[in-house]
Amino acid sequence: GIQVEQSPPDLILQEGANSTLRCNFSDSVNNLQWFHQNPWGQLINLFYIPSGTKQNGRLSATTVATERYSLLYISSSQTTDSGVYFCAVDSNTGGFKTIFGAGTRLFVKA
Amino acid sequence: GAGVSQSPSNKVTEKGKDVELRCDPISGHTALYWYRQSLGQGLEFLIYFQGNSAPDKSGLPSDRFSAERTGGSVSTLTIQRTQQEDSAVYLCASSLGGPTSYNEQFFGPGTRLTVL
Numbered sequence: 125g126i127q128v129e130q131s132p133p134d135l136i137l138q139e140g141a142n143s144t145l146r147c148n149f150s151d152s153v154n155n156l157q158w159f160h161q162n163p164w165g166q167l168i169n170l171f172y173i174p175s176g177t178k179q180n181g182r183l184s185a186t187t188v189a190t191e192r193y194s195l196l197y198i199s200s201s202q203t204t205d206s207g208v209y210f211c212a213v214d215s216n217t218g219g220f221k222t223i224f225g226a227g228t229r230l231f232v233k234a
Numbered sequence: 235g236a237g238v239s240q241s242p243s244n245k246v247t248e249k250g251k252d253v254e255l256r257c258d259p260i261s262g263h264t265a266l267y268w269y270r271q272s273l274g275q276g277l278e279f280l281i282y283f284q285g286n287s288a289p290d291k292s293g294l295p296s297d298r299f300s301a302e303r304t305g306g307s308v309s310t311l312t313i314q315r316t317q318q319e320d321s322a323v324y325l326c327a328s329s330l331g332g333p334t335s336y337n338e339q340f341f342g343p344g345t346r347l348t349v350l
Binding site: 154155157159165166167169172210212214216219220221222223224225226227 | 267269275276277278279282289290292293323325327333334337338339340341343344
C-alpha cells in the first residue's frame with residue numbers, strides 16, 4: 125500500500141522562526157490534507173490541498189502531486205503552533221482508505 | 235454549525251466487556267470515517283461509510299470490531315470482548331462528499347478507551 129513519510133519527526137523552534145515540514149507519498153493519491161493536533165488531542169484542519177499552493181495567515185502549503193510530495197510552511201512561529209502536524213492522503217488502490225503519516229512533533233520555545 | 239461530536243469522551247472498561255462508541259457527524263455530511271490512535275502514534279484507518287453503507291470492512295482490527303450507521307447520520311463502533319490492546323483514542327470524522335469527490339474530513343474530539 126501507499127507509504128506516507130513525514131520529516132522531520134521532531135522540531136524545536138525559537139518563537140519567531142520559520143520552518144518547513146515535508147510529506148512524501150509513494151504513489152498517486154486523490155486527496156491530501158494537513159492537520160494540526162493540539163495538546164488536547166483535537167485535530168484541526170489546516171489545508172485541503174490535493175495540488176497547488178494555498179495560504180492561510182502565517183501558514184502555507186504546496187503539493188506537487190506529480191513528484192509525490194507536499195510541504196507545509198510555518199512562518200513567524202508562535203508557542204501556540206506547538207503540537208503534532210500530520211499529513212493524510214486518500215488512496216483508492218485496493219479499496220479506499222485514508223493514510224496518515226507519523227507526524228512532525230513541533231515545539232516552539234518562548 | 236456544530237462540528238463532529240463523539241460520546242462518551244472517556245470510557246474505562248474491564249477486559250472482556252463490550253463497549254459502544256458513538257459518532258454524530260456534521261449535518262449533511264454523507265461520508266463518515268472511524269480511526270484509532272494509540273498513545274503517541276499516528277492515526278489508523280478503520281472503516282468508512284458512504285451513506286449507511288460500508289463498502290470495505292477489512293481495516294477493522296479483528297472480528298470483535300463492528301460498525302454501523304443508520305439514517306445516514308449517527309454511527310456506532312462496537313468492540314466486543316475488549317482486550318487491553320484495544321486501549322486507544324477512537325476518532326471519528328465526516329466529510330461532505332466521499333472518496334471519489336471533495337473529501338475534506340473534519341474530526342471529532344475522540345473517545346479515549348481504557349481497558350483494564
